[in-house]
Amino acid sequence: xxxKFNYTGRKRIARSRVNIEIIPAKTGPTSFEASxxxxxxxxxxxxxxxxxxxxxxxxxxxxxxTVSQITPPKDRSLGDLDxxxxxxxxxxxxxxxxKGRILAVADRIIPHRTEDEPxxxxxxxxxxxxxxxxxxxxxxxxSDWPSLQLNIRIEDIREIARSNAHFLSLVYPxxxxxxFYKIVVEEDHTDSQTDPEDWMSQWLVFANLxxxxxxxxxxxTEPILQDKxxxxxDAVEAFCSNNKMMEKFAQAMSPxxx
Amino acid sequence: xxxxxxILTDEGIRSFREYLASLRAGASDNPPWELLxxxxxxxxxDFNVEVEDLEFSTGLDAAKYLxxxxxxxxxxxxxxxxxxxxxxxxxxIDQLCPVRRNGxxxxxxxxxxxxxxxxxxxxxxxxxxxxxxxxxxxSKAPLLFDGPPSEMNKFRLELACRQGFITNKGIIEAAxxxxxxxxxxxxxxxxxxxxxxxxxxxxFIDVVQQLDLTYDLHSMTGEQVLNLLPKEFDEWxxxxxxx
Numbered sequence: 036x037x038x039k040f041n042y043t044g045r046k047r048i049a050r051s052r053v054n055i056e057i058i059p060a061k062t063g064p065t066s067f068e069a070s071x072x073x074x075x076x077x078x079x080x081x082x083x084x085x086x087x088x089x090x091x092x093x094x095x096x097x098x099x100x101t102v103s104q105i106t107p108p109k110d111r112s113l114g115d116l117d118x119x120x121x122x123x124x125x126x127x128x129x130x131x132x133x134k135g136r137i138l139a140v141a142d143r144i145i146p147h148r149t150e151d152e153p154x155x156x157x158x159x160x161x162x163x164x165x166x167x168x169x170x171x172x173x174x175x176x177x178s179d180w181p182s183l184q185l186n187i188r189i190e191d192i193r194e195i196a197r198s199n200a201h202f203l204s205l206v207y208p209x210x211x212x213x214x215f216y217k218i219v220v221e222e223d224h225t226d227s228q229t230d231p232e233d234w235m236s237q238w239l240v241f242a243n244l245x246x247x248x249x250x251x252x253x254x255x256t257e258p259i260l261q262d263k264x265x266x267x268x269d270a271v272e273a274f275c276s277n278n279k280m281m282e283k284f285a286q287a288m289s290p291x292x293x
Numbered sequence: 294x295x296x297x298x299x300i301l302t303d304e305g306i307r308s309f310r311e312y313l314a315s316l317r318a319g320a321s322d323n324p325p326w327e328l329l330x331x332x333x334x335x336x337x338x339d340f341n342v343e344v345e346d347l348e349f350s351t352g353l354d355a356a357k358y359l360x361x362x363x364x365x366x367x368x369x370x371x372x373x374x375x376x377x378x379x380x381x382x383x384x385x386i387d388q389l390c391p392v393r394r395n396g397x398x399x400x401x402x403x404x405x406x407x408x409x410x411x412x413x414x415x416x417x418x419x420x421x422x423x424x425x426x427x428x429x430x431x432s433k434a435p436l437l438f439d440g441p442p443s444e445m446n447k448f449r450l451e452l453a454c455r456q457g458f459i460t461n462k463g464i465i466e467a468a469x470x471x472x473x474x475x476x477x478x479x480x481x482x483x484x485x486x487x488x489x490x491x492x493x494x495x496x497f498i499d500v501v502q503q504l505d506l507t508y509d510l511h512s513m514t515g516e517q518v519l520n521l522l523p524k525e526f527d528e529w530x531x532x533x534x535x536x
Contacts, residue, residue, distance in 0.1 A: 045506070045507070085509070085511075085512075087511065089456060089457075089460060090456075091412045091415060091456060092415075092416075092425045092428075092429060092453075092456075092459060092460060093460070094460035094461075094511075096511055115367075115368035115369060115372075116369075117369045117372065117373070118369075127509055129509045129512070134508065135508050135509040135510075135512050135513060135517075136507060136508060136509070137506070137507060137508065137509050165373065165410050165411070166373055166374075166375050166410050168303070168375075169303070175411075177413065178412060187373075
């Protein structure tokens, strides 16, 4: 079990207190709306709030007023960020007129897109659009949060990934398998309570919601590895069962279906 | 009058990769210049941009020039554009992968010439990496351009691979103030020692990562970041004229 210590004294802002929504524009750059709830965190009223959007070499910072008066700036445009690209967000509450000490932070916030699921639904697997050459998809497990990369060269790939039964039934189970392999086998992260805000913990909670009631075993010996692989098989099967993957696939393969 | 910029197609990129692989295997063939204009290996770029046959003495010269010629193009058409950056690399291959005394070339990994858009590799592209740093920091990051265009500058490699560093003007300026000798126009000797010697680049990275947890470094100037550094940086700070 991994324990994390916080020696900095700064507070953590739970992701559930923040909602970022990307607003696509017909022309020009995309922008975002943000709602932040800092009540009960006992932060100084005059502490300043900043929201930062980042992705690779892209970075934009927006002053959102103070704790007592949250004031979104008029210009919340994401500039030259490709509208399809996945940017992450960070909220910082910073000591006012001091040395710039951070008082509270929430990082790796995945924004919602208006065309996606409801804003109150947590996104476990954000989608990013990149040039993947001849590959259709790839799972990025090395960034701050796992994301499904789709090949930007393929027309309608967003829609295909969202509703095409072939894609859904063949790709997502493998995605789920790779993610759980990373969490349970490579990272030996088996306790969802270790750091509830962490993506690995949230995926373990997801497994539980799928109906996998047992927690995966912890350890690195061969018998435990076998048990872990069995746990992953069960989690993938639960995912497929919940999403009726075989029915979807059969329907897609039946004559008359494209 | 220069050449109109084009983009390498999948076929062009495949042939370029084959050429790079042949160099690694010891061949000393001339670059496949024909890929730059052949309609199967390259296609029109959507914008009328011309490039000239220039000699760049540093990566900074190359970055400045590319930034200038691409300034009229929508950034989203430049960023991630594998075909564009691969074409530009082939165009300037003699400078990015020069012929050595024995007639061979040593290209290293493909991602130095063929853009890999993924965050782990994009900054390692010799031209796109330099262009990106220049776009973010202009001439305030001389440290990250130390050396000829064919070399992956160690400071750029270590700082650009960290998203929080490369996008932070204060951190990049502080690193340049500490480790760049403006008189001589080059990085100070020993600044990028691979051991974690006190005050050197790798310690700078360790310390700044710690400071980043406590301080809002994005709001700070290079000078302010320098002031936060502990005693082990005193010698470098003194050399930079900031006791």
